[in-house]
Amino acid sequence: MQIIKKKDEFRASLLSWYHREKRDLPWRNTSNPYYIWVSEVMLQQTRVDTVIPYYERFIENFPTMETLATANENDLLKMWEGLGYYSRARNLQAGVREVVENYGGEVPATRKEISTLKGVGPYTAGAVLSIAYGVPEHAVDGNVMRVMSRLLLIEDDIAIPRTKKIFEVVVMDLIDKEDPSSFNQGLMELGATICTPKPKCLLCPVRDFCNAFHEGRQEELPVKTKKTKMKVIPVASFAVHNAHGEWLLRQRPSKGLLAGLWEFPMIELVDDKTLPEKVHEQFGVELQGLTDILTFKHIFSHITWEMTSYLARMTGTDSIPQGFQFFTPEEVESLPKPVPVLKIWEEIKRGRID
Structure with missing residues (x-):
């Protein structure tokens, strides 16, 4: 020096x-x-x-x-x-x-x-x-x-x-x-x-x-060693609505990643099961009319989510999954949401999704 x-x-x-x-x-x-x-x-x-x-x-x-x-x-x-x-x-x-x-x-x-x-x-x-x-x-x-x-x-x-x-x-x-x-x-x-x-x-x-x-x-300069390779996790998110035009969300736990924020149903894609199989296994519901919304990456400090998102409908015969609630669009607007959910919601609001 x-x-x-x-x-x-x-x-x-x-x-x-x-x-x-x-x-x-x-x-x-x-x-x-x-x-x-x-x-x-x-x-x-x-x-x-x-x-x-x-x-x-x-x-x-x-x-x-x-x-x-x-x-x-x-x-x-x-x-x-x-x-x-x-x-x-x-x-x-x-x-x-x-x-x-x-x-x-x-x-x-x-x-x-x-x-x-x-x-x-x-x-x-x-x-x-x-x-x-x-x-x-x-x-x-x-x-x-x-x-x-x-x-x-x-x-x-x-x-x-x-x-x-x-x-x-x-x-x-x-x-x-x-x-x-x-x-x-x-x-x-x-x-x-x-x-x-x-x-x-x-x-x-x-x-x-x-x-x-x-x-x-x-x-x-400066000298800075490279970080270890970031873990990449493939994730699917489902913007699920019902016949009344309400949307299904839940609040994340009060501790941990994105604590306390609201999200659509989401699953990690860690095996070879189909999307409907994984959704039924995790949430106990049958989704209809799966339609692509967005594919994007969301980078945290320690992991990266490779996100795929889908629009879907839930029939009136299924029970609401535990921990979830249906919200009107106005209520969804008022909920604090993480960036991945914001991106999906903004795409829906722009009217590009049928």
Whole structure:
């Protein structure tokens, strides 16, 4: 690992560029620690362009920590619908409840206290502290590790959790004590727009300070070992309706994958049985008029579903499978649904299905 010799010049170059070129994002127009907390949770593993409408809708519906703390979980999940990683929403609500109950509705302003809150890790803690309160604390995410690995020729594997400590130390050494908010956001912005996996070095405001650029090694860094091969599971989902135009759904368990969200009947295709055989075996019903809807992949952090979906009818002679209910289209709209179900439902609503 090398060093940056002219730290003041580096900070000045980064901050000047950030103030001149930063994107106009809604969470950058506030110093409210709750709003910044919400934005940082949403931005984890989600693109900025995707987050903006979710953030604005979320803040409109839960404008204070008290409104979120007392919100019904179904309403919370509906606001989060489509963002994925729904445990983030539940953890955010749990953390906000702790603030309301234990801190009088004031988000703690020290790393020690804020880090005790549910769902608040080192990055989120540093982001809220530096951006909302102006506390010089590190906020190291993937973008920042990519930037710093190139600037300082850090060759440690960023896929190993303990490596993050190295980056936290170097950021604390470089951070601008007068404006830590802009410094941290500047590093994040640089990683998101310039120092990307395929870096745009000719546009970089701190290129003169970059050891990897001077050695022509910028595309070698950061070092990151590949993940083990993801498990792929073939899955079939059935949008089942009855003679009254109602749709069959059930709520997933309160723990585990997509916890608490509503889904159509779904089966894993792990043997050679026909679809009607598997449906009857698992749900005890006979489906009629099977029609293709969509085929697509849905990628989780650890598995991929290869989804096939079908439209089907259920006769009045079959009993409703255990755990399922029929819902009107208006009721289906109001239920919080995971992305695969949303895709199927949107296709049905577009009227492409007979």
